[in-house]
Amino acid sequence: MSGYWAGILTILAINIIFAYGIFLPVATGQLNLGGAGFQAIGAYGAAFMSASFGLPVPITIGVGMAIAGITGFLIAFPLLRTRGVYLVLATFAFAEVIGGLILNSDTFGGAMGLSVPAFIDWHVAVAAAAVVTVFVFYIMSTRFGLTMRAAHDDEVVTDLMGVNVRYVQVAAFAIGGALAGLAGGLYAHSFNYVEIQSFNALVSIYVLLYVLLGGTQTAWGPLAGATFFTLLPEALRTILPALKSALYGLAGVEGAIDAPDDSWRFVILGALTIAMMVFRPEGLITRTMIERLSFRRSSKGKGALA
């Protein structure tokens, strides 16, 4: 396999894990716009353990993941006192504070970043993504997953039904934080270098968009969203120049044509976001769609709904 595809698969695997980390809080109704903060914690935790103590990779990633998870657990208590727009702002602020702290810390290399000695192959990231995917599918099928969905749909009624909503939300935040940390640790070891600029606010925005556009009702959503939006830029890298030369050919322009600007990919991502929110705000993949595709909906249920 060529290095190009290995790189894409690694990024894809990391993005899927990261998306699941954001999906869990979102699936309980908590928009998390601070994903980059959790990812940075995991990445820097792993990088620091690897660079300073030379620990083996599973331990460094495990430590990064644990720190991110514990941070998620601890930050969830004050974070979940806020709701709606306030929660979005608070998670956003959390990521900025984490970024600022790392930028100012000499231990973590400040703006210079840290280089990570141990390298992992793309197989590791892909295997981790597979395990995480199965894990999240399992969670969503348990009673805990059911209470998550219930808390998302109506917090008050869920509470009245005797579910400890706060407990579910905190757990979702902690597990989500740990998963985002895992994505960060894998990132650190796959690219052998971490710098805080690569965990900026746009990263948080992108990953939240993956989750929301993929759909938050089932565990298929983040998988589809992350896959689609990771592969789309790569596909556009080849499609856009071809499209541009075709258009110029139609318009009768002669001579060499420059490659189109790289920014067009983000314009397309943004435009797709707007279009999705207009036509299908619940995300690409919904519960109904899964049920239809797998023929699980009974005819009796259908009749009752109609």
Next chain:
Amino acid sequence: MLLIQQLLNGVMLGSVYVTVAVAFTLTIGVLNFLNFTIPTLFMLAGMIGWALAYWGLPFELSGPLPWPLALLFGILASIVASLIVERFTFRYLKTKYGDSTEHAIPLVSSLGFLLVLENLVRIGYGTDAQRFPGPSADLTMNLGGIFIRIPQLVSLFLVILIVVGLTWLLKQSRIGRGLRAIAENPDAANILGVDTRRVVPIVFMLTGLLCGLAGALFAVNYGEVSPQMGEDIGTKAIAGMVVGGLGSIWGAVLGGLIVGLIEMMTIHFFGADTVQVAVWGLLLLTLFVRPQGLFGHNSIGKGKL
């Protein structure tokens, strides 16, 4: 003396934050909508103003325009962009299921618009920072060793004027009553004869006007524009708005000034790298300790719309 100069610079920087923060607080107060296109609208006025002053109108219709006229067109562009945003984000907010992440729909589309507009500007004008040909930098007053730049003073005055005007509009005028009624309860406002579809675009026009004005003032006072200029100012304006309290105009004014002062003081005492921690730490602390901010109301931003 240096400290006083820095305090003054903080107020001047704060006045830019104030204008953007008022735009944020207006959309959140009336529509319960965190409009993430605001940083882009701010950038749009500056960049289009620069392009017109540097190149002139597109298709070689004219030579380079004088900078005040160019900025006027820049502000107009950000108002138009804001109305386009309204057409595609807010008008499609339909509560279909009423679940807890549904209020995020316009927020997410506004993130989409942020990507589209910012990257279109990048494609059109490049990613580099550009020098804005404003009034010359030596228009300064020297008050016993403290330097005040005249354009900054004029901007400060303009900002105060705009905020007072906006308060009057909201308190006294028919439009303002309609806006406040929508903020209280959109459905009841509709029943009682407020034409939501005519009044809501006014919020977006005001947003475009405020952001455009802030972008133009920034271009004149700091002499530099870039496609990224909105990100830093916009996020700090959000911090200012939260500190002041969501939905409160005078809160946004105070919060914007506080953030400007804190930024200058942190730079003065600790260096530029710590600004991020100070500003966002303040925001996080505000959210945890007093989420309603200094002047805000409890009900706003809880997904009540």
